[in-house]
Amino acid sequence: MRIGELAALAGTSPRALRHYEAQGLLTARRATNGYRDYGEHDLRLVAEIRSLLAIGFSLEDTRPFLDCLRAGHERGDTCPASVAVLHRKLAEIDGYLGRLQAVRAQLAEAIDRTTTYPNRAAAHPNRADYPEENPCPRQEPSATEAGPPTCC
Amino acid sequence: MRIGELAALAGTSPRALRHYEAQGLLTARRATNGYRDYGEHDLRLVAEIRSLLAIGFSLEDTRPFLDCLRAGHERGDTCPASVAVLHRKLAEIDGYLGRLQAVRAQLAEAIDRTTTYPNRAAAHPNRADYPEENPCPRQEPSATEAGPPTCC
DNA sequence: CTAAACGCTGACGTTGGTGTCAAGGCAAGT
DNA sequence: ACTTGCCTTGACACCAACGTCAGCGTTTAG
Numbered sequence: 001m002r003i004g005e006l007a008a009l010a011g012t013s014p015r016a017l018r019h020y021e022a023q024g025l026l027t028a029r030r031a032t033n034g035y036r037d038y039g040e041h042d043l044r045l046v047a048e049i050r051s052l053l054a055i056g057f058s059l060e061d062t063r064p065f066l067d068c069l070r071a072g073h074e075r076g077d078t079c080p081a082s083v084a085v086l087h088r089k090l091a092e093i094d095g096y097l098g099r100l101q102a103v104r105a106q107l108a109e110a111i112d113r114t115t116t117y118p119n120r121a122a123a124h125p126n127r128a129d130y131p132e133e134n135p136c137p138r139q140e141p142s143a144t145e146a147g148p149p150t151c152c
Numbered sequence: 153m154r155i156g157e158l159a160a161l162a163g164t165s166p167r168a169l170r171h172y173e174a175q176g177l178l179t180a181r182r183a184t185n186g187y188r189d190y191g192e193h194d195l196r197l198v199a200e201i202r203s204l205l206a207i208g209f210s211l212e213d214t215r216p217f218l219d220c221l222r223a224g225h226e227r228g229d230t231c232p233a234s235v236a237v238l239h240r241k242l243a244e245i246d247g248y249l250g251r252l253q254a255v256r257a258q259l260a261e262a263i264d265r266t267t268t269y270p271n272r273a274a275a276h277p278n279r280a281d282y283p284e285e286n287p288c289p290r291q292e293p294s295a296t297e298a299g300p301p302t303c304c
Numbered sequence: 305c306t307a308a309a310c311g312c313t314g315a316c317g318t319t320g321g322t323g324t325c326a327a328g329g330c331a332a333g334t
Numbered sequence: 335a336c337t338t339g340c341c342t343t344g345a346c347a348c349c350a351a352c353g354t355c356a357g358c359g360t361t362t363a364g
Contacts, residue, residue, distance in 0.1 A: 004310065014311085019352060033360060035311055055255045059351070077262050086266075090259045097252055100245055103207045107242045110229050114238075156340065166341085167322060185330060187341055211321075311360070317353080329342070334335100 003028075006038045010046040020049060023059055025066055045069060048076045056093075061085050153190045155180075162198040172201060175211055177218055197221060200228045208245075213237050 003014045010017075020026040021036075026045060028036035045066055052062045064085055065076030076082055155166045162169075172178040173188075178197060180188035197218055204214045216237055217228030228234055 002311075013352080015354085016352060018313090023351095033311080035360085053351085055258060078266055083263065083266050086259055086263050090256065090263065093252055093256045093259065097249065097256065100249055100252070104242065104245045104249065106207065107238055107245065111235065111238050111242065114230055114235050154341075165322075167324085170343090171320095171322065185341080187330085205321085306364090307362100308364100309360100309362080312358080314356090316355085318351100319349100322348090324345105324347075326345085327343095329340105331338100331340080333338085 001038045001042075003036045003038070006042060006046065009043055010050060012046065012050060017046065020046070020059070025049065025059060025063060041069075057085075057089065061089070153192075153194075155188045155190070158190045158194060158198065161195055162202060164198065164202060169198065172198070172211065177201065177211060177215060193221075209237075209241065213241070 001009075003017055007014045007017055017026060017036075021028065026042065026049075028038055028042070031037045048065050048069060049059070049062050052065060053059070064079060064081035068076045068079035068082050071079065073079060077086060153161075155169055159166045159169055169178060169188075173180065178194065178201075180190055180194070183189045200217050200221060201211070201214050204217060205211070216231060216233035220228045220231035220234050223231065225231060229238060
């Protein structure tokens with residue numbers, strides 16, 4: 001199967017597949033004319049990449065999962081290296097969740113204040129409205145329909 | 153007060169302040185030698201920008217808050233345009249939270265599976281490990297200590 | 305036979321908020 | 335006078351996962 005077909009089956013683009021190859025995540029046999037030639041197994045690999053990207057993994061983080069699949073496992077998340085990534089990601093997400101919830105609380109309070117005391121000035125003049133805290137993920141992948149500030 | 157002093161007081165860099173000016177968020181008088189000259193009020197404006205950036209706002213989203221302060225209000229979040237941004241951000245965050253929690257659940261389940269059934273293959277061979285879903289924020293600002301995948 | 309549709313490589317563009325460097329002007333201490 | 339340190343503008347670098355275009359060869363349908 002050629003790159004366009006694989007891309008279509010995986011719901012992505014030839015450019016993306018070449019990018020994965022450039023990152024060493026995917027390899028392809030070459031036909032005599034130089035065209036990349038993929039097999040069924042490669043569809044599974046690309047599907048793994050896409051599904052992990054969709055939940056906020058970086059390409060680099062998908063590597064252990066692909067190695068796991070190539071090692072013959074039916075799932076990419078059963079190998080030790082994959083599990084390690086899962087744990088790290090879970091910890092990251094918990095961090096994001098905590099910060100996001102803190103920010104959410106700040107915003108909700110600010111909104112509540114303006115709706116409860118409209119046109120009324122607050123107590124501490126020269127203080128910034130929003131202390132510090134510090135919220136969430138940076139650059140987490142996106143859904144194709146979620147708009148610009150897509151996802152983690 | 154010159155740019156270096158304001159930057160130090162606000163805990164940021166001259167480069168950042170020039171960037172805010174380039175974006176039309178900050179203005180400065182000029183001394184006869186061409187140096188930017190800031191007043192006390194500008195520190196308040198920069199503090200507002202920094203605190204909003206820290207909780208995941210884009211520079212553009214801080215604009216209504218700055219306008220609000222310049223209009224003479226003691227807080228930047230009391231004007232209608234600011235409140236509108238607050239509502240939008242709250243909605244975004246709720247979206248992120250929902251997706252992050254869904255992803256968290258997926259990861260936790262995957263980890264649980266590997267620890268509960270070690271070395272045991274799963275049921276559906278050719279299915280991707282992680283369906284689809286789709287998680288959270290992209291490119292949310294960062295804390296100075298949170299590391300690479302900083303924050304929302 | 306020809307044109308459309310595909311494939312190839314290489315390279316630059318995108319997004320945001322800066323960091324960093326270049327090449328110069330200005331101010332103050334010794 | 336000279337050095338040091340601040341300031342100025344302008345421009346390129348960064349990160350990630352591609353999009354897009356250029357310039358070229360290949361395959362395939364008509």
